[in-house]
Amino acid sequence: MSIFILTLSTHLHAKELNIGTATADITPALPVAVCGQFNLRIAETIETPLTANVLVLESSESNKTLDLAIMVSCDLVGIPNELVKKIRAEVQKQIPGLDGEKIFLNATHTHTAPVLENGPESNFRYPIPKEGVLQVEEYQNFFVQRVADAIIKAWENRSSGSVSWGLSHAAIAYNRRVVYSEKAKKPGQFSNGTAQMYGNTNTPDFMNLEGIEDHDVNMLFFWDSTDKLVAMTINVPCPSQEVEHRLAVNADFWHPVRESLKQRFGPQLCVLGWTGASGDQSPRPMYRKAAEERMLKLRNLSRMEEIARRIVLAVEETYETVKKDRYTDVELAHKVEILPLPMRKVTEKEYLFSKSERDKYKAQIDANPEAAKQVLTSMTWNADVLKRYEIQQKNPDAKLETEVHILRIGDIAICTNQFELFTDYGLRIQARSAALQTFVIQLAGPGTYLPTKKAVNGGGYSAIIQSSPVGPIGGQILVDSTVSIINQLFSGK
Structure with missing residues (x-):
């Protein structure tokens, strides 16, 4: 432990950072309808468990709460707003006086997790049989109770600890929007643009990939008062979509990441996967595929295992770099705002x-x-x-009202949004942020793409009108509002 921490511990009235963790098993009963594709899929197999990982942070002084954040990372495709409300209400019943707005959930965006939308008002899309399959409402009730119980457990077990932050890089995400020459336009498509998600790059009409790729991996590490590493957050700008088409329940690459890190740091470790701005990214390489496959065969790894290997290497390298640079008396501030974005x-x-x-x-x-x-x-x-x-x-x-969370933890900022946010927006936020590091967490809500103007002009799935109720104008307002709140937190205003 650094001298800085030891010195702080002698201050009678110094602020304390209290940390609580818990993990809930949110694996459904079988058979169950899984979502993320355009057709009904009934899973009959559980390949990995699904989990909700809870991290409670509380800044206190003289046993008085100054501010708090309760963060839950879930192996789901998205988080319906109505379920967040139910979880907050359930937690507040058990912990009177707790500010439920300080709870937020994010999805890792695995496409092999249960359907959560239910009923015409929620844009229900899957014709799930009424018998012989777990019903959506049954899973919703199960999920709400499991997550609420885990939050209460994490709140009750919180104790003083320390935090550090770090940055590394790993080639996990690839831009998945392929741009073609003008002559490749075809009438009758969703758009007469020249872009296509997962388009073929091995063609004379291929010009380039539409957007930049983000390979940053932002991390937070949390220790308890006995110097045991109890939690970490890993911010990877890539949705977990490696096994997205299977007829199975699977947490995708976050499962092997968590298992590997627990082997390294102990079973007590709680790992929160945070998907960064990556509406136009995925873990699928769009070219040099043969070379990638050869390396997988030589390493005797599946594609999912290879993704996990890269993430774990980045985490381990960063941990060794920052593990002695810990802080106990850190600024913790948590703002919750409702932003009206133009439709x-x-x-x-x-x-x-x-x-x-x-x-x-x-x-x-x-x-x-x-x-x-x-x-x-x-x-x-x-x-x-x-x-x-x-x-x-x-x-x-008409406006879409969306909830965002902006946090300051020491030198770093965390900001959430409900969208599959195109990568450029995340880079705009990070570039203009006053924080040393800025973690952008997408899918802290129900989802839907938020494309850039460049993408809208290119057309194709993820950028056409069907894919996005909010467009580039709303995207820039989201960026500007988020940056403004971050910079206020760091200016002390």
């Missing part, structure tokens, strides 16, 4: 196209109800655009 405008052309697509898929289901398993999501995806257009006609200035 992306639906053009008449987009409205008419979405209507024709909705009608096409509806006709398929009417002719053959079994077709719903494959096309219901596409039908509702386009129907959502029609609803937005109707709202827009009545209220041209």
Whole structure:
């Protein structure tokens, strides 16, 4: 332990950093519908457990809470707002006086976790059988109770500790939007742009990948008063989508990451996976695939194991670098804001196209109800655009109100958003932030893409109107508002 920490411990009224951790098993019963694709998938197998990992931070002085943050990382595709409200209410019943707004949940975005949307008001997309499959409401109730119990446990076991932060790099994420030459435009697509998610790069029309790639790995490390490492947060700008198509329950690459780190640091370690801004990134390489496959074979690793290996190496190297640079008396400040972001405008052309697509898929289901398993999501995806257009006609200035959390922990800042936020937005926030390091956490909410202007011009899935209720104007407002709050926290105002 550094001299700095020892000196602080002699100050009678110094602020203390209190740390609490807990892990909840949120693995569903089988069979269960899993989400993340455009068709119904029923999982009959559990390949790895799903977990919710809880970290409680409290700044206190003379046994009085100054501020707090309760952070929960979940092996899910997204976090419906209604479930956050239920968890907060349940925790507040058990801990009267606790500020429930200081609780936030984020998803790692594994596409092999249970469906959480339920009912037409939640844009329910999957025709889940009424019998023989775990129902969405059953899993929601299970999830809420498990997470609330874990938060209460973490709150009750909090004790004084220390923190350090560090930065490393690992090639995990690759830009997944392929740009083609102008001559590659094809009529009848969602957009007459030139970009396509997961497009073929081995073609004369391939020009470039659309956006920058972010290989930063931001980390926080937490020790208890006995110098035992009890928690870490790992901020990787990449969704966990390596095994996204399987008919199984799987936490994706975060599971082998956690297991490997627990072997290294002990079973008490609580690991929070934070997905950074990566709406246009994924763990899939878009070129040099043969060379990547050769290296995997020579290492005798699966692609998921290779991703975990890279993350763990970055963590271990950073831990060894910063482990003696710990702090107990750190500034902890947590702001919660509701930002009204302008809804992306639906053009008449987009409205008419979405209507024709909705009608096409509806006709398929009417002719053959079994077709719903494959096309219901596409039908509702386009129907959502029609609803937005109707709202827009009545209220041209319609807004999407979204909750964001901005934290200061010593020299670092943490900021959340509910979106699959394109990487450029995360870089804008980090570049303008007054913090030494800035952790951007996406999918602290239900999701939906938030593309850049460049991406909207390029078209394709993730940037078209069906994919994003908020567009580039709202994205820049999110950036500006987030940076403003961060810099206020660091200016002392």
